[in-house]
Amino acid sequence: MTFDINQLAFYYPMLVLGAAGFLILALGIFRLKSRIYSTVAMGAFVVSFLLILMEWYGILPFSVSAGTQFNGFGFYFALLFLVSSGFITYPALRNIAARSEIFYALLLFVTTGMLVAAFSYNLITLFIAFEAVSIGTYIIAGFHKTKKTLESAIKYFFTGTVATAFIIFGLSYFYLSTGTFSLTGALKISSTPDMLIALAFLVIGFGFKLAIFPMHQWAIDTYDGTENSVSSFLSTGSKLVAFMIMLKVFVVGFSGLDSYVYVFFAIIAVATMTYANVAALSQNNLKKLLAYSSVAQAGYLILVFAVTGYAPGTTAAEYAIAAGMLYSLVYIFMKGGAFLTMNIFKSDRISVDDISGLAKRSPGVALSFSIILLSLAGIPLTGGFLAKFFLFLSLVQGGLWWLAVVAILNSAISVFYYFRVMMFMYWRQGTGEDKFDLSIQNRLPVYFSAIVVVVLFFIFGLFFSILPLVGGV
Amino acid sequence: MIILGIFIWVLISAFIAFLAKNRSSAFSRISTLITLAAILIYSVLRFSSGYTGGFLSQSNIALSPSLGIYFSIGVSGFADSLLILTGIIFAAAVFVTDKKQYPPSMFLLILLTEAGMLGLLISRNFLFFYVFWELVLIPVYFILGKFGGPRKDRVSLKFFVYTHIASIFMLLSIFALYSYYDLQYGVLTFQMDLLLSAMQNPAFTATLPLIAKDFILFGFVFSFLVKLPSFPVHAWLADSYEQAPYPGTIILAGALSAMGGYGLFGILFPFGGLIGTAGLDILVVLGLISVSYFALTAMFQQSLKRMMAYASAASMGFVTLAFASAFLDPVKSENALIAASGGMFQVATHGIIMLLVFASIYYILVKTGSDRIPSLGGIYRDAPFLSTILLGGLLASLGLPGLAGFIGEFSIIVGSYQVIGYWIFLLIFGMLITASYHIWAAQKALYGPYNEKLGKISDITGAPLAMLIIVFTVILVLGIFPVLFFGPIQAYAHGILFGGII
Numbered sequence: 001m002t003f004d005i006n007q008l009a010f011y012y013p014m015l016v017l018g019a020a021g022f023l024i025l026a027l028g029i030f031r032l033k034s035r036i037y038s039t040v041a042m043g044a045f046v047v048s049f050l051l052i053l054m055e056w057y058g059i060l061p062f063s064v065s066a067g068t069q070f071n072g073f074g075f076y077f078a079l080l081f082l083v084s085s086g087f088i089t090y091p092a093l094r095n096i097a098a099r100s101e102i103f104y105a106l107l108l109f110v111t112t113g114m115l116v117a118a119f120s121y122n123l124i125t126l127f128i129a130f131e132a133v134s135i136g137t138y139i140i141a142g143f144h145k146t147k148k149t150l151e152s153a154i155k156y157f158f159t160g161t162v163a164t165a166f167i168i169f170g171l172s173y174f175y176l177s178t179g180t181f182s183l184t185g186a187l188k189i190s191s192t193p194d195m196l197i198a199l200a201f202l203v204i205g206f207g208f209k210l211a212i213f214p215m216h217q218w219a220i221d222t223y224d225g226t227e228n229s230v231s232s233f234l235s236t237g238s239k240l241v242a243f244m245i246m247l248k249v250f251v252v253g254f255s256g257l258d259s260y261v262y263v264f265f266a267i268i269a270v271a272t273m274t275y276a277n278v279a280a281l282s283q284n285n286l287k288k289l290l291a292y293s294s295v296a297q298a299g300y301l302i303l304v305f306a307v308t309g310y311a312p313g314t315t316a317a318e319y320a321i322a323a324g325m326l327y328s329l330v331y332i333f334m335k336g337g338a339f340l341t342m343n344i345f346k347s348d349r350i351s352v353d354d355i356s357g358l359a360k361r362s363p364g365v366a367l368s369f370s371i372i373l374l375s376l377a378g379i380p381l382t383g384g385f386l387a388k389f390f391l392f393l394s395l396v397q398g399g400l401w402w403l404a405v406v407a408i409l410n411s412a413i414s415v416f417y418y419f420r421v422m423m424f425m426y427w428r429q430g431t432g433e434d435k436f437d438l439s440i441q442n443r444l445p446v447y448f449s450a451i452v453v454v455v456l457f458f459i460f461g462l463f464f465s466i467l468p469l470v471g472g473v
Numbered sequence: 474m475i476i477l478g479i480f481i482w483v484l485i486s487a488f489i490a491f492l493a494k495n496r497s498s499a500f501s502r503i504s505t506l507i508t509l510a511a512i513l514i515y516s517v518l519r520f521s522s523g524y525t526g527g528f529l530s531q532s533n534i535a536l537s538p539s540l541g542i543y544f545s546i547g548v549s550g551f552a553d554s555l556l557i558l559t560g561i562i563f564a565a566a567v568f569v570t571d572k573k574q575y576p577p578s579m580f581l582l583i584l585l586t587e588a589g590m591l592g593l594l595i596s597r598n599f600l601f602f603y604v605f606w607e608l609v610l611i612p613v614y615f616i617l618g619k620f621g622g623p624r625k626d627r628v629s630l631k632f633f634v635y636t637h638i639a640s641i642f643m644l645l646s647i648f649a650l651y652s653y654y655d656l657q658y659g660v661l662t663f664q665m666d667l668l669l670s671a672m673q674n675p676a677f678t679a680t681l682p683l684i685a686k687d688f689i690l691f692g693f694v695f696s697f698l699v700k701l702p703s704f705p706v707h708a709w710l711a712d713s714y715e716q717a718p719y720p721g722t723i724i725l726a727g728a729l730s731a732m733g734g735y736g737l738f739g740i741l742f743p744f745g746g747l748i749g750t751a752g753l754d755i756l757v758v759l760g761l762i763s764v765s766y767f768a769l770t771a772m773f774q775q776s777l778k779r780m781m782a783y784a785s786a787a788s789m790g791f792v793t794l795a796f797a798s799a800f801l802d803p804v805k806s807e808n809a810l811i812a813a814s815g816g817m818f819q820v821a822t823h824g825i826i827m828l829l830v831f832a833s834i835y836y837i838l839v840k841t842g843s844d845r846i847p848s849l850g851g852i853y854r855d856a857p858f859l860s861t862i863l864l865g866g867l868l869a870s871l872g873l874p875g876l877a878g879f880i881g882e883f884s885i886i887v888g889s890y891q892v893i894g895y896w897i898f899l900l901i902f903g904m905l906i907t908a909s910y911h912i913w914a915a916q917k918a919l920y921g922p923y924n925e926k927l928g929k930i931s932d933i934t935g936a937p938l939a940m941l942i943i944v945f946t947v948i949l950v951l952g953i954f955p956v957l958f959f960g961p962i963q964a965y966a967h968g969i970l971f972g973g974i975i
Contacts, residue, residue, distance in 0.1 A: 315655075379611065380604040389644070396648040397655075401688060404645055412638040419614075419630055427619055427626070460537040 010055060010070045013048040013078070014115045020044030021108035028101030038089050041104040045086040045111070052078050072469035074118040076325060077244045081114035084237035084332045091340050091445050092229035095144045103143050107233075110136035114241050123171055123181040123253070126245050130167070134160050134209070137238050144227040148348065152225025156234075159218040163208030170201030174253065183248055189256045199254060203264055206249070209242035211235075212302060213272035216295045223291035223339070231287065232339035235294040236332045243301055243328060247321065251308050251473050262309030265302050266403060272299030273410040280417045286350040289417060290338050293376055296414060297335065301327060303391060303407060307398040316398030321470045323390035326463050330383035330456055334375040337449025341369050343442040346435055352421060357430025362438050366425050368450035373418040375453045378411050383456030390463050475518075476530050476548055476556075479511045480591045487584035491577050498572035501580040505567045505587070509560035516553050520961045524550055526968015528597065528666070541651075541662030545597040550961030551739055552594045554821040555731055557958075559594065561947065562727035563587040565828050566720040568940055569835050575718075579620060582612040583720060590728050594735060599647045599663040602740070606640055609732065613724065622716040628709075629716075635709040639699035646692025649685055656680075669743045687752075693741050694756070700733030701789040704763045714782035719835040722778065726785045726831060727824035733789065734820030737796045742813065743969050756797035757893060763790025765903035772910040777834050777844045780914060781827070784870055787907060788823050788878070791885045792816045794900075798889035799970070808888045813966040814959060815884025821958055822877035822951055829944045830866035833859060836937055837918075840930045846917050850924035856932040860919040862941045869948050871911040872904065877951035880959070 021044075024037050056075040085107055096103045113132030120126050138160060142153035171181070177194035178187045189195050204215060211219035223231040254261050273296050280292035307320035342350060344358075344365060359366040375384030388411065395404040456462070486504035493500045519529050528547035536542045548556065566583055589609035596602040610633060618629030650668050655661050657680055662668065671677040678686070699706045714722050764787050771783035795816025802809035836859055838844045841852060853860040869876040872883075882904070890897055933941070951958060 316652075374611075380607045392645065393648045393651065396645060397652040401645075401684070404648075405642075408641045408645060409638070412634060412641060415634050415637055416630065419633060423618060423626055423630070426615075460540065460542045464537060464539050 007070070010119070013051045013055075014112050016048045016051065017044050017108045017112040017115065021105040021112070024101050024105045024108065028099075028105075032101075034093055034096065034100035037101050037104045038093055041108055042086060042089045044108060045082050045089065048111075048115075049079060049082045049086070052082070070119055071471075073325075073471070073473055076466070076469050077240070077328075078115050078118040080240060080328055080332060081111060081118065081237055084233065084240065084336065085111045085114075087236075087332065087336050087445070088229040088233045088340070090441065091232075091343060092227070094229070094343055094442070095227045096229075098145075103140060106136045106140050110140070110238075114237065117241055117245055121183040121248065121252075123174065123183065123249070126248065127167060127171060130209075130241065130245060131164065133238055133241050134164065137234060140230055141222060141226045141234065143230065146348070148225045149227065152222040155218050155225075156222040159208055159215075163205045163215070165205075166201045166208070167205030170198045170205055173198035173201065183252045187253065187256065192257070195254070195257055196260060199257060199260060199264065202249060203268070206242050206246050207268070210239055210246065210298050210302070211295050212268055212298050213275045213295070216272070216276065216298075219295060220288055220291045223294065224285065224287045228287075228339050228342040231291075231342075232336040235291070235339060236336045239294075239298065240328050240331070243298075243324070246302075246305070247324065247473055250305050251317075251321065255312065258309045258312040260309070262306055265305035265309060266400075269299050269302045269306055269403070270406050272296065272302070273407065274299075277410050277413040277417075281413070283417070284351050284353070286352050286355065286421070287339075287342055289352065289421070290335075290342075293338075293414065293417070294335055296410070297331060297376070299410070300388065300391060300407065301331075303395060303403065306403055307394050307400060310400055311398040314398065316394050318467060318470045319390065319394035319397055321473060322463060322466045323387065323394050325466050325469065326390060327387040330375065330387045330453065333449040333452045333456070334372050334382075334384050337372045337446060337453070338369075338376065340445040340449070341365070341372065344436050344438055344446070346437045352424055353428075354435055355421060356424045356428035358436065359426045361430070361434075361436055362443070365438065365443055365446055368446045369425065370422050371450040371453055372446070373422055377415050377418040381454065381457055383453045386457050386460070386463070474530070474532065475511070475515045476595050477532070477546055479508060479515065480546075480588065480595060482511070483508055483584060483588040483591055487581050487588060490584055491581035494577055497577035497580045498567075498570065501567040501570075501584060502564075504584065505560070505564040508587070509557075509564050512556050512560040516557060519548070520550060520553055524961055524964050526550070526964045526966075526972055531597065533664075539661065541660070541664060542600055543598050543664060544601060545664060546595040547597040547666075548595055549739065550963075550965035551817045551821075552735065553961055554817070554958045555594050555735055555824075556591065558731060558821050558824045559587060559590045559728055561944070562723060562824055562828055563590075565832060565940065565944065566723045566727075568936075569723065569832055570720045575620060579616070579720070582616050583724070585612040586616075586724055586728070590732070593732065594739075597665045599650070599665055599668065602665070603640070603644055603647060606643070606732070607637070609729070610636055610640075613721065613729065616721040616724070617713060617717050620718040620721065622718075624712070625716050628712045632709045632713040635706075636699055639696040639706070642692040643696035644692075646689045646696075649689050649692075653681055653685060665740075672744045690741075690744075690752070693736065693744075697733045697736035697741065698759070698793070700736065701730055701792065702733070702786055703759050703790065703793050704766055705759075707763075707767075707786055710786055711779050711782045714785075715776060715779045719831060719838070722782075723828055723831045723835075726782070726827035730785060730789055730827075731820050731824045734792050734817070734823075737792065738813065738817045738820065738966075742796070742799070742966075753797045753801050756793055757801065757889075757896075760790045760792075760794030760797060761893070761896060761899045761903075763787060763793060765899050765906070768903045768906040768910070772906060772913075775845050775847055777837075777846055777849075777914065777918065778831070780846070780910065781830050781834070781870070784907065784911070785823065785827050787903065788819065788870070788882075790903070791819050791882055792823075794889055794893070795819065795885040798885075798892040799966075801892045802888075806891075808891050810888075810963065810966055810970055811884050812888025812892075813970065814963045815881050815888055817962045817966065818955065818959055819878075819881030819885065821962075822881055822948070825944065825948055825951070826866060826869045826876075826878055829941065829948060830863065830870060832944070833863040833866055833941060836933050836941075837863065840933070841927050843927075846914055848924065848926070849918040850927075851919070851921050852923070852927070852930060853919050854923045855930045858938055859933050859941075862945055864915050864919060865945050865948070867911045867915050869952075871908045875949070875952050877948045877955070879952060880955040 117129035177191040208215045276296035283289040304324035308317040375382035378388040531547040534544040592605035614633045767787035774780035799809045799813035869878045872878045
């Protein structure tokens with residue numbers, strides 16, 4: 001990646017975010033209200049979002065030459081990351097009271113890192129961006145200092161550091177056998193065994209962040225322990241960064257070893273989906289249930305690599321990547337929305353039982369949460385169905401019948417625990433004491449995600465508009 | 474476009490019914506009657522003369538042409554008979570829903586189910602077919618889980634997961650069709666007429682690998698057999714029928730089992746060349762087992778509702794048998810035509826018969842407080858009209874000549890004799906048992922000495938009586954003039970078997 005002064009305009013979105021981060025830190029001296037920090041952060045996200053849109057459609061007021069790395073694929077994911085950060089900006093106000101300027105500044109820095117990752121095709125830059133995201137999220141996870149949050153942040157931190165070590169080790173072997181860190185040109189692999197070591201270590205390293213089996217255990221505790229909006233961010237934004245980097249690394253970087261990539265990811269995907277769905281069945285803690293479901297969803301996401309490995313270069317592979325991209329978009333709203341729904345509870349420890357009687361108390365929230373759960377289960381009329389639909393379509397197109405059957409059986413198992421939550425919501429009487437805090441700022445994100453999830457179903461053409469972007473991987 | 478209008482009308486009226494609060498019940502009754510009337514008018518306009526198979530009222534609304542996604546509709550002779558059935562079933566289901574007992578949301582759910590059923594029957598695009606196929610499940614799941622009996626939690630979940638697994642296998646089959654069509658012709662499409670005409674084209678089916686053929690057929694057949702239900706995928710049946718509230722049972726037995734039948738004859742039947750004959754013996758065996766096994770099981774049930782649930786499954790065994798024998802017939806003669814038409818006729822009339830039976834059992838429950846055979850007895854003394862109508866329903870269900878149930882079973886037996894040969898004794902055995910437990914149940918529950926523990930009961934009068942008599946009249950008319958349904962159905966089957974019309 002060479003720096004071209006004509007491309008400076010493409011760095012504006014990141015500069016805006018970074019500058020806003022420092023601005024918020026500076027404003028912190030005046031001890032302003034949290035609402036002001038959050039508004040500044042939101043403003044930065046919106047400006048950055050608009051700038052990226054303008055770049056994407058080439059309607060900047062000055063002429064720039066787009067380099068190869070600033071392509072539709074990067075723009076698409078950059079927008080997704082901005083959405084996932086912006087999504088939690090206001091809901092986070094609920095619990096982040098003390099020193100909130102640090103929280104928002106960090107959120108902005110993390111998002112900057114994400115954007116860098118979106119536009120980078122060099123393993124070193126990707127790694128640095130990935131670390132920027134990780135380190136920022138370690139601190140974010142520890143906010144709202146209760147014993148439980150600290151414990152989960154520590155767990156996240158330690159496993160995250162181990163993952164970093166794995167990634168560095170894998171990268172060094174990658175360099176050994178290819179002689180380059182760049183993912184743009186065709187790679188010459190000089191030593192297959194070295195490359196296999198790199199593959200294994202990189203899968204494990206990035207797999208930690210994506211929380212796939214058997215590197216998922218931290219995620220269960222961390223998602224459960226952290227503040228709801230942080231769990232929402234960890235399970236959407238930070239996961240999708242890992243997914244996007246993996247798309248770049250495993251589809252392009254390992255294009256010579258496709259059959260190995262297929263075997264690796266087919267096994268991990270089956271294990272992840274099956275383990276997480278079965279474990280979620282017996283889960284009574286609602287946040288842990290959502291955490292397991294988040295692990296299971298990661299299992300569906302990495303099916304993409306199984307297809308690209310099994311049938312590289314075919315339409316099926318393109319379909320799989322596009323389906324993964326569509327899935328990422330829907331995923332922000334269904335998973336993020338599900339975690340943000342937890343804000344309606346007064347207590348931090350939420351069991352499935354606690355949701356009883358929600359339908360009586362607030363039919364709107366109950367309906368919206370049901371829509372989100374239906375979307376996670378992949379039932380029609382929700383965006384989740386459409387995303388799964390195209391993903392499974394790509395599996396069948398690529399000829400991976402057995403994997404499609406396994407995935408579908410898994411999505412049937414998942415129906416059990418999603419519907420169990422709905423059952424409690426609608427058909428069980430509450431205990432009488434009011435466990436819900438149904439203020440408007442807690443309800444709005446739930447309504448919003450439910451509406452988006454339904455709207456996404458009706459945009460059938462969206463998949464087809466994503467398809468040409470796949471070339472940018 | 475009339476039919477699209479009817480579909481949209483049902484969809485809108487579902488929400489109006491919900492918002493109407495105190496008038497939900499009245500509005501839903503009027504709305505479903507209007508729907509039924511509209512369907513009848515539509516059927517008379519389109520199918521009363523000159524119908525020679527294929528699909529009428531076709532229209533496409535492009536949603537994503539590059540992916541082959543259209544909102545595409547069309548109605549065949551078979552689908553039309555099921556449209557009429559749907560209209561009748563839901564009008565009756567709304568009618569027996571007591572407004573004092575159920576909140577407006579019940580009417581919303583019932584009407585949404587009706588919208589899903591109509592959408593399913595008119596869809597000519599596989600994506601929307603699947604979407605409606607799944608959408609029917611959700612309101613039914615809520616009807617079962619919210620208003621069901623004491624074991625509703627487990628049973629509703631079992632129902633949903635069972636049928637959901639079945640449907641997603643069908644989804645995979647649809648994907649397979651889609652991909653292979655793309656491979657062969659380079660066109661992405663979910664349109665049924667394109668995909669189904671490719672299925673009839675030997676040049677296309679020859680390109681499919683064997684595993685793909687098996688996979689496609691398995692997905693569809695599995696999904697439809699679960700809905701029917703057939704042995705051995707019937708585990709959800711009895712519990713769901715029993716635990717559902719009566720409107721729910723009527724919908725399950727009347728409409729949802731017709732979905733399975735529609736799947737077999739509306740979707741799978743035109744597959745023609747792909748199906749061949751290999752493996753169809755299994756379906757024959759499953760059909761035969763269904764008829765006799767469910768009859769035996771029904772015989773030992775104490776609850777009228779559970780007994781009739783198995784009876785319903787037993788009569789759907791005939792449908793599986795009819796489907797398989799239509800393909801196994803070596804010379805594709807009139808026999809295949811008769812078996813297929815009989816199967817479709819059975820699907821349509823079975824729903825109406827089950828409606829009559831379950832509605833009268835519901836009124837028995839209302840009047841006596843029980844629907845278990847041992848706690849009834851001799852209610853003819855105090856409720857002669859109710860007893861007679863239930864007897865009529867039972868006789869129709871066991872296939873008494875002159876009533877609608879006979880026509881379907883008779884045609885299937887005639888049509889499939891060439892295929893199953895002497896194994897027909899299993900069928901006769903099943904029918905014998907069916908007849909015996911139907912009569913036995915009538916004898917115990919309706920006639921004989923009066924069970925004094927019931928106290929004084931009253932007969933039905935007024936609107937419920939009129940409703941039951943109308944439904945019985947429909948069964949009687951269809952038994953005497955079966956051509957009302959049989960005509961369009963036979964034209965449809967003829968078109969596919971001999972004309973290659975899809």
